[in-house]
Amino acid sequence: MKTLTSKITFWGTVAAVIVAAGLYSTFLRFTQGLGGVTNLNDAFPWGLWIGFDILCGVGLAAGGFTICAVTHIFNIEKFKPLTRPAILTAFLGYVMVIFALMYDLGRPWAIWHAIIMWNTHSVMFEVAWCVMLYTSVLFLEFSPILLERFRMKKTLRVIRMALIPIMILGILLSTLHQSSLGSLYLIVPNKMHPLWWSMFLPVFFFLSAVSVGFAMVIFESYLSAKAFNHGLKLPLLSQIAGVMSVVLIVNLAAKFIDMAYSGDLPYLLVKGPETYLFYLEMLIGTLIPVAILSVKKYRSDNKWLYVAAVMTVGGFVLNRMNVSVTSLEASSSVAYFPGIYEISITLMLVVLGMLAFRFIVQHFPVFEAHKELPEIIVDAKAFHETELSMQHK
Amino acid sequence: MAKQLGLLFDVTMCVGCGACYEACKTQNELPKTNDEPLKDHLSSETYTVVEQYGDVYTRKMCMHCVDPTCVSVCPVGAFQKTEIGPVLYDADKCIGCRYCMQACPHHIPRYEWSSMNPRVRKCSMCYERVKEGLPTACAEACPTGATQFGELDELKAIAKKRIEDNPDTYYPHIYGLEEAGGTNVLVLSPVPFEQLGFTANLPKKPLPTYTMAALEKIPSVVGIGSVFLAGMFWLTKRKNEIAQEEQQTNGNNGHEK
Ligand code: SF4
Ligand code: SF4
Numbered sequence: 001m002k003t004l005t006s007k008i009t010f011w012g013t014v015a016a017v018i019v020a021a022g023l024y025s026t027f028l029r030f031t032q033g034l035g036g037v038t039n040l041n042d043a044f045p046w047g048l049w050i051g052f053d054i055l056c057g058v059g060l061a062a063g064g065f066t067i068c069a070v071t072h073i074f075n076i077e078k079f080k081p082l083t084r085p086a087i088l089t090a091f092l093g094y095v096m097v098i099f100a101l102m103y104d105l106g107r108p109w110a111i112w113h114a115i116i117m118w119n120t121h122s123v124m125f126e127v128a129w130c131v132m133l134y135t136s137v138l139f140l141e142f143s144p145i146l147l148e149r150f151r152m153k154k155t156l157r158v159i160r161m162a163l164i165p166i167m168i169l170g171i172l173l174s175t176l177h178q179s180s181l182g183s184l185y186l187i188v189p190n191k192m193h194p195l196w197w198s199m200f201l202p203v204f205f206f207l208s209a210v211s212v213g214f215a216m217v218i219f220e221s222y223l224s225a226k227a228f229n230h231g232l233k234l235p236l237l238s239q240i241a242g243v244m245s246v247v248l249i250v251n252l253a254a255k256f257i258d259m260a261y262s263g264d265l266p267y268l269l270v271k272g273p274e275t276y277l278f279y280l281e282m283l284i285g286t287l288i289p290v291a292i293l294s295v296k297k298y299r300s301d302n303k304w305l306y307v308a309a310v311m312t313v314g315g316f317v318l319n320r321m322n323v324s325v326t327s328l329e330a331s332s333s334v335a336y337f338p339g340i341y342e343i344s345i346t347l348m349l350v351v352l353g354m355l356a357f358r359f360i361v362q363h364f365p366v367f368e369a370h371k372e373l374p375e376i377i378v379d380a381k382a383f384h385e386t387e388l389s390m391q392h393k
Numbered sequence: 394m395a396k397q398l399g400l401l402f403d404v405t406m407c408v409g410c411g412a413c414y415e416a417c418k419t420q421n422e423l424p425k426t427n428d429e430p431l432k433d434h435l436s437s438e439t440y441t442v443v444e445q446y447g448d449v450y451t452r453k454m455c456m457h458c459v460d461p462t463c464v465s466v467c468p469v470g471a472f473q474k475t476e477i478g479p480v481l482y483d484a485d486k487c488i489g490c491r492y493c494m495q496a497c498p499h500h501i502p503r504y505e506w507s508s509m510n511p512r513v514r515k516c517s518m519c520y521e522r523v524k525e526g527l528p529t530a531c532a533e534a535c536p537t538g539a540t541q542f543g544e545l546d547e548l549k550a551i552a553k554k555r556i557e558d559n560p561d562t563y564y565p566h567i568y569g570l571e572e573a574g575g576t577n578v579l580v581l582s583p584v585p586f587e588q589l590g591f592t593a594n595l596p597k598k599p600l601p602t603y604t605m606a607a608l609e610k611i612p613s614v615v616g617i618g619s620v621f622l623a624g625m626f627w628l629t630k631r632k633n634e635i636a637q638e639e640q641q642t643n644g645n646n647g648h649e650k
Pocket of ligand 1: 454455456457458461462463464480496497498499500501502515
C-alpha cells in the first residue's frame with residue numbers, strides 16, 4: 001500500500017507540474033495570441049501543434065478502426081477483447097485533436113464556420129468534416145460502455161442494432177481522414193523535400209496509420225496489463241504484430257517503388273539533415289521492428305512485442321514530424337523549433353489524455369470482456385444476478 | 394468572363410524610389426514599418442515591398458494567381474477570385490487555420506501573429522479602386538512606368554513585345570505567364586528570376602489540380618468501400634454461422650432430427 005501511494009505521488013506530481021505549466025501556457029495563448037506562445041511565423045505557419053497534436057493524434061487513434069474492422073467486419077471474434085480499449089484510445093485521441101485545434105486555430109470561436117461555409121475543393125474542409133463526423137461515430141461506438149455502466153438497456157439495444165452501419169461508417173471516415181491528412185501536403189510540391197513529397201502521400205499516410213494502429217493496440221494492451229493486473233492476450237497480440245509487420249513492409253516497398261519511378265532515389269545519397277532523418281525514420285519505424293518481429297522467439301515474447309510496437313509508434317511520430325516540419329524547413333528558409341509554451345501545451349494534452357484513459361478504464365467496463373453487451377441483453381438472468389450482487393455490496 | 398485586369402512589373406525600368414511602397418501604405422492605411430523602404434519585408438502591415446538585388450530592384454506582392462492555391466485550400470471559402478482578377482480575403486469567414494499561408498506557392502499571405510483576433514493580410518490589387526476603373530495605387534504612383542496596370546491580355550502583349558524588341562536587355566521569360574497556372578501579375582527581368590527571390594521551380598499546371606486528384610477519389614472510396622465492408626460483414630458472419638451450425642449438428646447428431 002505504501003509503495004502504491006508513493007508511486008502515485010511521484011507520477012501525480014509529474015502530471016500536476018505538466019498540467020500547471022500547460023494551464024499557464026494556455027493563459028498566455030489566449031491573452032497574447034499565437035505569436036506570444038509559439039515559434040511560428042509568416043515563413044513557417046504550421047508547427048508542433050499541427051505536426052504532433054493533429055497529425056500524430058489522429059494517427060495514434062487509428063487502432064480504433066483497424067481493430068473494429070478485424071472484429072466486426074471480418075468477424076474474427078477472438079480479437080474482441082481488444083476493441084474497447086482501442087475505441088477508447090481513438091475517441092480520446094480525437095478529443096485531444098479537437099482541443100489542440102482550439103489552440104492552433106487563430107480564431108477558434110469561428111470553428112463552426114466549417115459547418116455552413118463550404119469549400120469542397122479544400123482538403124482542409126474534408127479534414128474538418130471527418131473530424132466532426134468521426135468523433136461522433138467514435139462516441140457512438142464507445143457509448144455501449146457508458147450505457148452498460150449506467151444500465152440503460154433500451155438505448156443500448158437501439159445502439160446495438162445500429163452498431164454495424166456505424167462501424168462501417170467509422171471505417172470509411174477513418175480511411176478518408178487518415179489519407180486526407182497526407183493529401184493536405186499534395187498542394188506544396190515545390191516547397192516540400194522530394195524524400196517526402198509524392199502524389200501517393202495519401203496512400204502512405206493511410207498505410208502508416210494502419211500499422212501504427214496495430215502498434216498502439218499492442219502498446220496499450222501491454223501497459224494496461226501491467227497497470228491493471230489482467231493477463232496479457234499474448235497469442236492475439238503476436239498475430240496482430242504479424243499483420244503489422246506486413247503492413248510496414250508493404251508501405252516501405254510502396255515508398256521505394258514510388259521513389260524509383262519519380263527518380264527521387266538519388267536524394268538518398270545527398271548528405272544533409274533531411275537524408276539522415278529519413279534514414280532514422282526508416283530504421284526505427286520499419287526496419288528494426290520488422291526485424292524483431294521476423295524472429296519467432298521475439299514475436300511470442302511480450303517484452304519484445306512491446307519494444308517493436310514502441311519503435312513503430314516512434315517511427316510514425318518521426319515520419320509525421322518529418323512531413324510537417326523537416327521537409328518544409330529548407331524552402332521556408334527559416335529554422336523552426338517549437339517553443340517552451342508550445343511544448344508544454346502539447347505535453348498537457350498528452351497527460352490529460354492519459355489521465356482520462358486511466359479514469360475511464362478504472363470506472364467503466366473497458367477491459368472486462370465478460371461484460372460484453374450481447375450477454376447482458378440476451379442473458380437477462382445473469383444480468384439480474386449481477387444487479388442483485390451489486391445491491392448486496 | 395469579364396475582362397481580366399492585372400499588373401506588369403518591369404525590373405529594368407524600376408529605379409527603387411519606393412513610391413509604390415508608400416502609395417500602398419497610404420491606400421491601405423497601413424502604419425510605417427521601416428525607415429528605409431528598401432529594407433522592409435512583407436508583413437501584416439506591409440502588402441508590397443521593393444527589394445534590391447545588386448543594382449536591380451524588384452517588387453514582391455500577391456501575384457493574384459489565375460487558379461489561386463489560397464482560394465482552393467481555404468476550408469471556409471474566405472479567399473475568393475473575383476471576376477476581374479483580384480484575389481480577395483474575407484476575415485469574417487476565416488477560422489485561422491493558416492493553410493492559405495502554408496500552401497501559397499509565392500509565400501505571400503502574412504498573419505497578425507500577436508493579435509487576439511488575427512487576420513490574414515495581403516495585397517488586394519486595390520479591388521475597391523480597380524472595379525471603378527481606376528488603376529491600382531502603386532501603378533498610379535510609379536514615376537517610371539515600371540509598374541503598369543491594365544487589361545491582362547494587353548499587358549501580356551506588351552511584355553512579349555518588349556522581350557522581342559530588346560532581346561539583349563531581357564531574360565527571355567515572362568514570370569507569371571505559366572507559373573502554377575499563371576498569375577494576373579506579370580514580371581519582366583534582365584536576370585533569371587530565382588536571382589530575384591522568385592519561386593522558380595513551379596510546375597506549369599495549377600497547384601489545386603494536385604489536391605483535386607485526391608479529392609476526386611473520395612466518392613469511389615466511399616462507394617466501393619461501403620459495398621466491400623458490408624459484403625465482408627455479411628460473408629464472414631454467414632461463414633461463422635455455418636461453421637457454428639455444423640458444429641452443432643455434428644455435436645448433437647441424432648438429437649436434432
Ligand atoms: S500569390 Fe498566393 S496569396 Fe496571392 S493569389 Fe496566389 S496563392 Fe493566393
Ligand atoms: S487561415 Fe483563414 S483564410 Fe487562410 S485558409 Fe485558413 S480559414 Fe482560409
